[in-house]
Amino acid sequence: MATEIIMPKLGLTMTEGTVYEWIKNEGDEVKKGDIVASINSEKLTADVDAPTDGILIKILVHEGEDAKCKDPIGYIGTAGENVGEEGTIAVKEAVVEAKDEESSEQPPQEVKQQLVTQKNNSNETGRIFITPLARKIATEKGFDYQQIKGTGGNGRVTRRDVENYVPITQTAKTESTAFAAGTGLTGMRQIIAQRMMSSLQNTAQVTLQLKADITNLMDFRKDLKQKVSQPLLDGQLSLTTLVTKATILALKDTPEMNAWYHDGKYEKVTDINIGMAVAVADGLVVPVVKAAGSMTLTELGRSLNTVIDDAREGTLDSSAYSSGTFTISNLGKSGVEYFTPVINQPEIGILGVGTLLKELTIADDGKIEQLVKLPLSLTFDHQIIDGAPAADFLAKIVSYLEDPYTLML
Structure with a gap:
């Protein structure tokens, strides 16, 4: 079978x-x-x-x-085994698309007969493969569906093909208009566009920004590396790992941020699963370190390195891209200070990490000191979290970064 x-x-x-x-x-x-x-x-x-x-x-x-x-x-x-003829499969697809539009001009039986006749006779008559719903939409829009390239099975024109079609007379429009019409995006880029628009349309996103004084943290890292007899090869003291650890501690203090909001339902999640936005050749992926809240600093650094490297190589298992409860996006290497990261639904918050900044200040004794500051941007869903608790959450992250010994606990 x-x-x-x-x-x-x-x-x-x-x-x-x-x-x-x-x-x-x-x-x-x-x-x-x-x-x-x-x-x-x-x-x-x-x-x-x-x-x-x-x-x-x-x-x-x-x-x-x-x-x-x-x-x-x-x-x-097995060779020679038959699971259905093309016509049967085409009928099934036609009925599914017909159900998407209750006002279809033909009852289901007529839809079946029309598509089966088209598929069986197309090579002889030169008629175009097109689903009834796609034909209906093309007619309403005034499109000549014979000019539309089909991406369905056997070159069939589908509803999506009609909705994405731009007539020749419109090709002189600006690039922004073309993208608004749904053209020019394929593969991962198309999926990212859909996800970003869905996130912005279905959440009330607000971004707060704050700088963390990580001067002591940087000194602490340097001192610890000198005192440890063996090399630290697992990324335990990388800035990415330390920021992630501070975020985990803040999430433990603020469990309402470690949650999902989907289809009108708000759900707190027990495990802290940290997503890490990673740029790849085709776009952006978000691998997840699961159960990060129970990891030591060494385990966390090792896990972050693994999922980031595997995501860039394209070898990460697909299950590692799901179940995130909070995401971190780091643009520090790009020289960006503050930005507005977009929430990775169904999560309700995302932290943006900027580039390190060196600032001069006058100490209490009148001497000039150089501080190292880290810009942080927190985007949260205002439907679920109010401004004050979101600000408190961001302040907790800053507090942990400014007291590096707490990150070792």
Whole structure:
């Protein structure tokens, strides 16, 4: 019996994914664990492995098409095994899209018959593969659907193709207009755009900014490195690790910040799972260090190094990108002081870390001293957290950074 290849669920908010590329073709022999396809969702491109040995006998969801989480996108079986004809699969897809629009001009039975007739006769008549809903939308918009390139199976024009289509007469518009119309973005960049817009549209984001005086922390690091007899190779004393530790301690003091808000429901989370925004070649990913609240400084440094390195190499397991409760984004190497990080839903807060600053000040004895300051930017969802407790939370992070011995506990 054929085995389903399932669209994975990579995060709490993920409901569907897009098949970005099929690595294997129908008829190819695969081994359990072989990468058969890659998908786009949750700010990353993730690989889908073969669940068993066999032959890729059927691709259900073609490149560029979407599937709901846990739905099959293909089948692995034995040579010659039949899991359905193209027409049957096309009918299923047509009915699903027809249900998306209750005001469809045709009842379900007519929808089925029209698409089956199109698919069976297209090569002979030259008619265009297009779903009824896509045809309806194209008509309403006044588009010639014969000019629209289909990204569905067998080049079928889908609803998304129609919605993203820009007629030739509009190509002279500015680049910003083109992006507003939904063109020009593909792959991970498209997923990031969707996630960022969803976050901004569904949350009331406010950003607070504060500087931490980390002069003592920098001296403490230097002194500790000199006194420890063995080299510290796990990133225990890196600034990223120390800022993360301070954030964890502040989250323990402020458990209402360690939470999710999704579909109108607010949920405090017991575990502290820290997401770390990492720039990669195709965009941005957020790997998660899970159960970070129970780690020693050495364990935390080692875990941060591992997930960041693996994310950049593209070798991190897809499960490591889910279940984050709070995210940190560091732009210090870019020379940025303050910025406005965007909340990684369903989390309700994100900390932005800026570049180190050296400032001169006059001490109580009248002498000029040089201080090292670290700019911090906290974005929070004002639907859940008011300004005063958010400010207290940010102040706690600063307090821990300014008292470095507390980070060792």
